[in-house]
Amino acid sequence: MNMRILVAPDSFKGTATAAEAAAAIALGARRALGSSPHAATAQVTTLPMADGGEGTAEVLASAAVHRDGTAGQTITLPTTDAIGRLTEASYQLVGDTAFIDVAAATGLPAVSDALDPLHADSYGTGVLLADAESRGAKHIVLGLGGSASIDGGLGILAALGAAAHDSRGYALPKGGAPLVNLDHIDTAQLNMKAAMLDYTLVTDTRAVPIQAATMYGPQKGAEGEQVALLAGAMLKLCEVTDTDLQAEFLGAAGGIPIALSWLSRTLWGTAEHCRIVPGGRYVAEALDLPARIAEADLVLTGEGRFDEQSLTGKVVGTLAEMTGPPTLGIIAGSATAPAPQGALLEELGGEGRGDVAQRLSAAAERLVRSFLQS
Structure with missing residues (x-):
């Protein structure tokens, strides 16, 4: 019988895409x-994964092309990064579905040299959403991971x-910081066509709204009083938008789901047009992963950092x-x-042992040898 x-790995943030890691x-x-x-008979198959973070759009678009037989295209256009600097960002369009990563325009790596957690915003991502609608998109699949902003989605x-007043x-x-003074959101000039699209928000965290600041603020440069200020801003935004403070997933991507869920409720009278899904399982189902796993003797996965959060909706946890x-x-x-329990774990080792591709290959070789000897 063939082995x-x-x-099926996730990306290794900042060092290898999921495809490169695979x-x-x-x-x-091998x-x-x-x-x-x-x-002579072993089969090794690669299936790059994602869970809502950077690279999710590309993985899901590729799966859609393969599943539907529809040609996809990469759209690149000028927009702004999280601190308002002009940049370019890309998304994938397959049929009438646009696959967009928040990280494409509003990502953390692009502003790592100038973090501004109080004033970073998601405007650049909103530019991509509006552009997708202008090209015929009726459904937006938005990967939420890797954002640099904590603005509750008001930039979008x-x-x-x-307009926030x-x-x-x-x-x-x-x-995000100015939202402590939020009183109402004016929709008189709203781009109704883009606002009324169907949205699927793909997240790798179950964070509630305030955790956009308290859990993820420090990763985006917020310290001490800044975290408290941003937490207050999220509380005020939830008050104005009548959002449940204990609702899971809404703290993802600096609170972007708060704004988009409110938009759906305001325009449609229901949140059904803005669906929030755990990223690992959503991507797994799109890739028909359960069937692939059933055919395997060994499943190899990985990510940059394996910790307790890895088992809560991320790629590794989903595979587990x-x-x-x-x-x-x-x-x-x-x-x-x-x-x-029952899984094997191998760390890459120090950075001085060659580039990440070489270290990934070496770690995989050690892990497979351990499996063969067990």
């Missing part, structure tokens, strides 16, 4: 198999023509839930949590 290995891991797996009795609303009727400055008879092998840049 079958499925390689190729490197597969190379290491090296390990080369000296085994399975060398601004790009769609809405204080109690005196003055427009608020951009960013789905992997039954096959053994799960996890490759991580670093690990601060134990592997799930």
